[in-house]
Each structure stands twice: as C-alpha cells, then as structure tokens.
Amino acid sequence: MATAAPTRINHPAPHAHGRDLLRLMILSRVLEQTCCELNPRWFPAEGEEAAIVGAFYGLRSDDFIAAHYRGPFIAYYLRGADLARLIGQALAKANGYARGRALGFTGPFELGCLPWVAGDLGTSLGVATGVATGYQYEGGDRVVVCSFGDGTSNRGDFHEALNLAAVWKLPIVYVCQNNQYSISLHLSQVLATDTIAARAAGYGMPGVAVDGNDVLAVRAAVEHAVESARAGLGPSLVEAQSYRLSGHWASDPGGYRRDEDVAAWRERDPITRLERQLLEAGEVTRHDLDQLWQDARDEVARAVEVAQAAPSCDAADIGLGEAYAS
Amino acid sequence: MATAAPTRINHPAPHAHGRDLLRLMILSRVLEQTCCELNPRWFPAEGEEAAIVGAFYGLRSDDFIAAHYRGPFIAYYLRGADLARLIGQALAKANGYARGRALGFTGPFELGCLPWVAGDLGTSLGVATGVATGYQYEGGDRVVVCSFGDGTSNRGDFHEALNLAAVWKLPIVYVCQNNQYSISLHLSQVLATDTIAARAAGYGMPGVAVDGNDVLAVRAAVEHAVESARAGLGPSLVEAQSYRLSGHWASDPGGYRRDEDVAAWRERDPITRLERQLLEAGEVTRHDLDQLWQDARDEVARAVEVAQAAPSCDAADIGLGEAYAS
C-alpha cells in the first residue's frame, strides 16, 4: 500500500478542472482505442470516459481504487501508472505490472489499485469493501472508490458488500459504470427498475444517478460522496448512466442492438460535449483542442513504442514458487 | 409435486377466517413450545405465530411453500402434514418425513413444501424462485410463498433471487419473518435501514412492511401479493415485523437483550391480541377460547404420544445407495 504522506494526484487548481478532465477523457479515448487496435479481445470503453474519469479524479495517493474492468487504464494513470506498462498489459508483454500473470486490465497494487487476479465480476466489491474496513480500522481518513458495471450489480456480492459498508459506515464510494449492457443483454432484460441507484435506499446509504456522459456531474457527485466518506459519514452509491458505444470486445459487431440507438448515443459523446462547453465558456480554443488530441496521440504513441519494444513474457518468469508469501 | 386438481386447504368461509387464524396460531404456539420442551435445541417461534400463519394461510394444494426454519410446522400443517410425523422430526424419530436424514424442521416435499436439506440460510430463496420458474414455464397459475428471516435478507442469494423474480415476473411471494434478531445480533447491528421491505424498490417489485403481530394484516398483505402473483403480475416482498420472544434456541437464555424490551413485546402477543379482537367483536366467547386452547393441547398431546411411540431412526435405513435417483 502507498504509505507516503498523502498528496493529491493530477490535481490542478479548481478553475482548471474542466480542461484537465477533458485532457484525461481524450487520453482515455485514445489509449483504450489503441488497445482495441492492438488487441481484438480488448474491451472498448468508448463513450464511457466521463463515467470513468469522473469517478477516479482527484483522489489522494493514500486512497485506494478498485476500477471496473472496462476502460480502467485512465484510472490507473491517475494513480501514477506508466502508460507503456499498461499498454504492455494489453499486449501481454513482460513490462506489464503483473508481468503477464494477471488479466490485461489489472492495476498496479503498489499504486493503490485493486488488481484483477480473476475474472469473476462482483467479487471485487467485497475486497474493495475490505480495504475500506482496513482503512476504518486504522483511523485516519483514507477512502476507497470502487466502480463496477450495471450488470455486475445483480451479483450477490454487490448486495452483501453494500450492506456491510452501510452498517459499518465504511469510507467507500461505489460507482456504477452503467453502460446499459452486459455483453449482449440490455439492462431492461436483467433489471426491472429504472435506476441501480434506487438500490442504495435498501442499504440505508445515499444513492444518486447522474448523467454519465457529463463528466462534471459525475465528478461532482463522486467528490461529494468521497468527502462524506472521508468525514466518516459512510458509503454512497453513485450511478453514472452512460452507454457502451462499441461492442463488448473490440471485434464484437454488437449486432444485437439497433443502429439508431447507437447513433443517438454517439450524439451525446461525453468528450465532444465537454469540448463544446469549454469552447462556449471560452476556456479553450479550437487550437487548444487540436493540441490536446495531438498530445494524447503522441503520448500514447510513445508508450506503444516502448510497450512493443518490451520483451514478451518469459516462461522463465512463471514463478511457480511464488504462490505463497514468506 | 402435488398434481391433483387444486383445492383450497384449511380454508373456511370468509367470515370464519378470524377464528380459524386464531385456532392455527394457538396450535402453532402449543406445537412449537412442545417441541422446545422435547428438544432443547429447537428454535422457538413464540410471538411470531401471526407472521407465519398469515404468510401460509389459504394457499392451494398445487401451490408450493418454502418456510423459514423457525416455526415452520404450522405451515406444513396447512399443507396437510401430520403433526405426529412433524413432532417425530423434532425428536429425530423414524416417523419424520425425512426419516431422520434431513434437518428436524424440514417439510414434506410430497405436500409441496421445500425440504431443509442443508443448514445454509438464504440458499432456499434461490430454489424457491426456481420452483416459481418451473410454474411460470408450465403456464397455469400456481404460486410459491417463500419466507425467511430478517438476518437472512443480508445474504447475496436474497438479492439475486429477488432480482431474477422481478425481471422474469415470477409467481412468488417473499415474506420476511422479521423477529429483529439473528441469534444474538439485533437488526440494528446488521441493517442500516428501517425496513427490509425498502429493498423491494431496488428490484422493481412491490414491497410492504406490516405489523407482524397482526395476523389479519399479514394475511391481507400476503393474500393480495398471492393474487397478483397468480394473475401473472409478478413477485412481491412482504415484511412481517415481529419479535423473537424467546432465545435463539430453546435453551438460550438470550442474555444479550434487555428484559424490558422482551416484556414490552410480550404485551403485543399476537394471539392474545386476536383473542381480544374476536371477543370484542363477539365472534368468540371466553369459553370458545378455552376450548381452542384445550383442543390444541389435546391434538398436540395425541401427536406427541404417537411420535414418542414411533421407532427411533434405524441405521439400517441409512440408504447409502440412495444418493442418486434412477
């Protein structure tokens, strides 16, 4: 665990937030799309950048995050992860944080990220809640932010974790990254309520559903929830309502849904939306935007170069003797 | 499964319900207390008779029930179970429905009761929901009533089962037999909401909390829920708020709670309450009441005699070859 004195990560002066959030969403878009090009089995996060960036922005180095498996790299980047090592994971290269042992979307534990050590969804909510249990036991004001998909909220672990957190008033914020799909199934096929946030009342914790394509709205809701968790007021559930613009994995044509739905949601792209807002507010110029995209492409391109030059995982590093700590 | 033409069980003309419900609660009280005397490890249901009788009253022979483990005998009796065989289970006699193989509070599957084949709470909600899945698949209008404890509602299976039932609009009614305790823990130690019924909204099903010591209120709420399930309108959650007057098991002194709380709840005894109502309404006389108690004691006493005379379980009946059906 990070134990150095807490410092804010990637956290500029308030007035600059909009621009910084935009930069991060653009970086996320370029980064994840690049991974999809490099790996047809990668899971596209296109359209969900606001939900992800808004959830993990502005935490402290001694906080902890458990990011949903779709589009987590920007969250790890916010923890200080190296892009080349993350992209290396998408390529299953040896420079990845888990050196090819864990899943490609795993995060660096040493930077306060819950790694993906198995593929069963929902279980991570229990472990993240346990990290919050450890933080509360310490005293202090460290918090955990844990995101998960809309489909995952139907797993029993969601229920047990949120109830435990509410009863113990644990310092954790649950963020549902609602993209309205679980692989081929629309939310309406697996959920009979309008929102997942509605479940919070059943645990006695605050629950709020926000426009998941409005990064400022997501950020505001999560920031509020993080502050109350830090203040010892207990957990919250924030639902960021968005849409999965691409397939379940990069090569999934997603033929199970209607083109006009996808098209309608493309209209609400969270990045173009914030770009428009900032342009109108005069906070950025067209040239600034071009520059942001160019910087992101350059930064990712450099990282890809490093990742591709990195050695493949070596059978010699299999570490069969490392199942146990000593 | 019962496959005969559906008939109403123990179901007199409407005007006589009150008296019949009283008879059943008294029988339940005498029956379960007798089991506690015969078996110090039995689980007392004293004070919860209204919640139990109200939940399982007036179903059809082709319906199915999954009764909570505390005080289920009156529910099985309503299915047509033989008291002597039920008491035999509390004594682990060979005349019990499971001939000593399953838990003492198991129910006769052949009469449409979910047996207790293992001790893990919550799992039965999944199976009961599966029975409702089978009923829906058949078409027709058979329903399932499934009860469980307040503490059990914190198991992941509660969440997964209720969500599945809501999404598929299954013909099942979930009844929470809320006695405010899980062994030594008060509900406030394991739940941060006022009601468990509040969870229903998170699944998109109707949820209602009723006075669990008012058998007419429980009965009305469940009857309404059963009718809408029968009509194909889907599941409901009914919370019957009561109190566990005795210990977790018969020999548990229950020292972890305050005597005045227990005393206060004794004041609200569901049986004396209905007795008073019926007396005031002139539906019964004191003599009728004495008769009801006497009849119950006699009926149970006869059953105890039969059960005690029944042979103990015989090692020869262990049926090691019966793990598989053929």
Added chain:
Amino acid sequence: MTTISPASVDFTGSQPETPSGRRLTFVEALVEGMRDEMRRDPSVFLMGQDVGAMGGAMQGSKGLYEEFGPRRVKDTPISESAMVGAAVGAALTGKRPIVEVSFGEFLPTAMNQIVLQAANLHYMTCGAARVPMVLRTRVGDGPYRGHPQSYEAWFAHVPGLKVVMPATAADAKGMMVAAIRDPNPVLFFEHMWLYHGVRGEVPAGDHVTPLDSTFVRRAGRDVTIAATGWMVHKALGAADLLATEGIEVEVVDVACLSPLRTEVVEESVRKTSRLVVAHEAWRTGGFGAEIAATIAERCFYDLDAPVARVAAPDAPLPLAKPLRDAFLPDVRDVAEAVRRVHAG
C-alpha cells in the same frame, strides 16, 4: 513447447463411423444434442447469460433461440447462484432445465446451490424429490485463454452430483442427451480447446452416450494413460510420439468423473502394469489423486511402477501465452511421464 494443434485432432470417439459421414465440431455436436432433446421433450429449456439472441459464448447455444424462442431459451442476469437455484427449483417441478454458467471459473459463486441443494435433495427426502438438471460450463484453457479454471475435483468429491467431461464431438452430443435425460443433477464440463478445435463423426438422430462411460481411445500394451477432456488428445499425441520410440501406449478417456467407475482403467493396467494419470487441473488434490489412489489400491499387485500424475503445477494459473503454455501439461510432459514409468 510441443503441443498438438487442435486442427490436427480429428476422430470419431465412442461411435462407429456412420454411413452419414457427418462431421461436426465439438460445439456443433453439443448444440445438436440440446436441440434434439428440446424438440423431443417440451420440459427441456436452457437458461444462461447471452444464450439467447447472441447464441451463447463461443457459439455454445447457436441457433437455439431462433428455433425455440425466449420461453425456452432464457437469458439471465449476472446472478450465478440464482441461475443455478432457478434450475434446481424448476427441476423439482419436473422440468428438465439446462443452466449454463458461462465459465467454470464462476462456479465458486454458486457452490451453495450445487453442493448443498442439488446434491442433497433426492437423498434427504428419501427419494421424494428429484433434480433432473444439467449444469453446463466451459472449462480449461482455450483459444482466448480467459477463465481457465478446472474445478472438477471439487464436484467429484460431492455425492449426489454426476460429473462428466466428454472429449469427442460424438460424446459431446451423446452425453449431453444422456445428461438431459438423467434424473439427477449433472455437471457437464466443456473444454474450450475442444469447442472448435475438435471435429468428428457424429451420428444424426437419437444418439445417447451413457454417462458412466470410460473409453479406450487407443490400444497399447506397454503403458496406460488415463486422461480427461483435452488431455485425452494430448495423450493421443504423446502416444503417436512414443510409438516411434517403440512404446505402445493405451489411452483411456475417463469421460465420467462421478460416480467414478475404474473398471476400464483397472483392466488396462492389469495388461500394461503401468499407469500415467493426466489432467489439466492442479496436481495436489486433483481428480488424478483419486484415480491414482484407487488404482494403486485395486491393482496393487499388478503395477510394476508407481502411478505417475501429469497435471498443472500447484500455483495460480497465469494468463500470458508463454506462461500459460509453460504452466499447463502438454504432449511432451505426458510423453516424459510415460517414459519414466515405462523405464521404472
């Protein structure tokens, strides 16, 4: 590392060549088995995630939704415990549900329904209740390397469950049909390398492979290999290799793990006096331990060398291909073990 390319695997399995000469992939045969039973028996239906319009992970239910519609091919939420509970309960009402847990890696989220309910209900009710359900799930390594766990040993340890793992296209169909018709809960393990990688002769029409089947896939007099699932094919690859060295290997496909019947293996070992057990799961406490222990006991006076086990090492399963390939037992490992017991 040496490994046989799935494409090269091609044989008929338990059935004689049929005049039809129909050749199907493992998964095509699997789906045909479900389809035939759904046509034959209206009480059969399928539940699982994405089994409907999408046709299932790795095309595991392709075409069923189109033919049978949403009533009989039900998409479920991500609620493995409720899904399995739904199958147990529906089976109690006399239906014959097939519930699909997308990958065996998720079985730990439904253990209570499988082990404490499905397995107990028949015995505990003195026969009043029956649970005629099939739980199908994808296991082992595969083309995408995802969710590779092999937990079959857990379930083979639990009485009341039947556990099968077919290795050929013909048996994928025949055992699926038998599993659906069986009055007990059957865990049906589908190895992911077999799915599109194994093609074979599959009888059209009614084709049943008894659930308690064990097959001799190749006859040989020197050493017996008892293997499961994908390892059957690696064993056959090893047998080819060893034949060139003059070692005649008999390959036994233990397609039924529970209730286990070892007669075929015993008979083979009485002939060869040497046994190698091969599976993809972890070595310690793996199912191979049961086979090895049973044969070492029953064939104590027949064995000329210790029973060898070829299995995954006792460490978590890594993801990246070079690590995964080094981790999992392959043709070379099997061959090496055979040489050892042959020399021993």
Added chain:
Amino acid sequence: MTTISPASVDFTGSQPETPSGRRLTFVEALVEGMRDEMRRDPSVFLMGQDVGAMGGAMQGSKGLYEEFGPRRVKDTPISESAMVGAAVGAALTGKRPIVEVSFGEFLPTAMNQIVLQAANLHYMTCGAARVPMVLRTRVGDGPYRGHPQSYEAWFAHVPGLKVVMPATAADAKGMMVAAIRDPNPVLFFEHMWLYHGVRGEVPAGDHVTPLDSTFVRRAGRDVTIAATGWMVHKALGAADLLATEGIEVEVVDVACLSPLRTEVVEESVRKTSRLVVAHEAWRTGGFGAEIAATIAERCFYDLDAPVARVAAPDAPLPLAKPLRDAFLPDVRDVAEAVRRVHAG
C-alpha cells in the same frame, strides 16, 4: 457403534509437559491463541457472526469482546462472501484479520472470495500484495450434529491457500498463533468434537506450532495410520484396541493439509510398510486420496499392502444420531482397516 467418548480423550499434543501443568480445552486454547496475538499485535482483529457480546458459537471467542471491545471484535451480518472479502481487503492494507465463518457448511457461500481472490493475489501481483488473514471455521460432526460438512479437500486443491486442522489443545493455540503471524491466507479448520471434548497441556505465553507440522502421536512398528482432526483421536482409540491384539500402530497427525508435506508419513511407512489413511470427509476425492496417491508413489517399493482409506461413504450426511453414527467412520472402522492391511 463403538466410539470413544470425547471426555476420555486427554493428552498433550505437540508440546512436552510444561511445569505449569495448565490443562485447557481445545476451544479455550484456541481463544487464548487469538487473545495473545491480539494483545501482542494491534493489527489483529476478529470478525464474525455473534463473535462479540455472545462470545461466539460454542464459546469460540469467549472473553475477547470484553477485553478488546467492538472495534477489534466485530459482529457481522449474515454475509459470508462480504465477510471473507472484508478480511481479504483488510489484509491487503496490512491488517491481520481473523474472519470466522461460523460453520464450514457455509464456505460454499464464500468460495469466490477464498479461491479467486485470497489465493491469487500474492502470485498474480508478482509479490506486491500479501493477504495475511485467517479464516477459521467449525467443521465435522459434533455434540449438536449441526452443519457437519468437511470440505477441506477443496481448499487443499487450491494453491495459495494454507489449510490446517489441529487435533490437540496445544496445537489449537500454537497453530492459531502461527496462522495469525503467517503472511498468507490460512484456512483454520476447528473440529467440533474437539472443542469441549479434548483437554490437554497448553503452554502459557508465547507458543507457536509451525503451520507445516505433522506429528507422530503414537509410535508403532506394524501399521501407520495417517489421520486428520478428530480422526486422530479415533485412530489412537483404535491403536489402543489393536495393541491388545498385538498390532503396534503408529499414528500420524496430519495437522497441515496444505501445502502438504508427506515426509513424516513416508518415514513412518518406510518403517511399517503399511498405511491406513483416515478422515471424516467423503471418501471419493477426499484429501485421503492425495495422501494415498503420494505415498503409493513415493513409497512404492516400501509398501507391503495396498494403502487403505477410512472415510465417510459417498452419500449425503444424514442428521439423526443413529444414522450419523453409522455413517461416520469410527474406531471400529479404523481398527478393521488396520487389521486388513496388516493381514494383506
């Protein structure tokens, strides 16, 4: 059926008689081990249902709440998966949580946290993460006959977990202390017949029994019995019985199931040439299969008779005492197996 009354069981276990001459029950020793570590190390805390004011099921945490209060002795909801997840996560932050799953029968409701998280985290992070937690749970038959399942074989099959099952009061304390100090997830199985039924010499103060311990509980030259938990005591009962028949039995207590070390058993078998493995869990796929397979392999040329296994039959576990007693292996069954291998 023959069975030794718990009261008659009384010995010291792994430790030499201490001058103190303190005699504690198994559960008293267990609680003392937790108490000592909680006094020594502020990062140790206990979570579980009714572990607080009530003092735990069967007095399993008696006195801890009074001494350490609600912060360090936490009552939990009925949420086994979240409870274990809470322990895994707290362990990741450097705490040393002890999570109590009241009975082993409930482990199926928390398998995902145990098998997919606790077991994998250290290896999958290349050592960055550690999970120093103890999962304690009550298993086996007992005075109340409730929740009697014995699933230890499942966990011994999963690399990354440590699995121990002490058989004496001294080891209950010593292994609990060692488990708490261990940097890995340790599953600590507490047999319910031992709880109040076994009393023995327990060293006061710092007392550690290494987790990888295997003990020779009784020396003998004719036949080795390798047993776990309560069966160790039944084995000792059988040894007494057989001594009167002139058969000298060596009883080995396999207190550590994983990572398994069989050296002590091997050494014993090299001397006796005969082995009986005894446990209370189901026979097929039980942990005894691993011990039998390993010894049959490593001691192939030492064994004069097939390894025999004494275990529960392959059927669900019935409740009523006459059925339960007939079902579970007892002193007579163990003695019978010893006579068989001795004659064989």
